[in-house]
Amino acid sequence: NIxxxxxxxxxxxxxxxxxxxxNPMxxxxxxxxxxMGMDKQSMLLFLKGLKTLPMKMDLESECRLHSLF
Known part of the structure; x- marks a missing residue:
């Protein structure tokens, strides 16, 4: 999905x-x-499943989302 x-x-x-x-861990x-990118508060809500991404995009910013498994 990412x-x-x-x-x-x-x-x-x-x-x-x-x-x-x-690595071993x-x-x-x-x-x-x-x-489109996200500010810190939006990222926290998104990771908790409380916020969805808007369809409108700001193409000047950058979003980084890292997942640990």
Missing amino acids: VKNAIEYSPDGSVIEIDSGE YSWISVRDSG
Whole structure:
């Protein structure tokens, strides 16, 4: 879903960077795009499942969301 959102919310022709790694404690995936971005409060609400992303995009900002597995 993270990659799908990166594609959906990024401007056409932009670069989406996907990276991953692991260590003895955890594995991680990083998806970096140039989509609409979020402020800290919106990010916290989104991660708690209390906020959805608006459809209107501000293509000048950048959003980073890292997931730990």
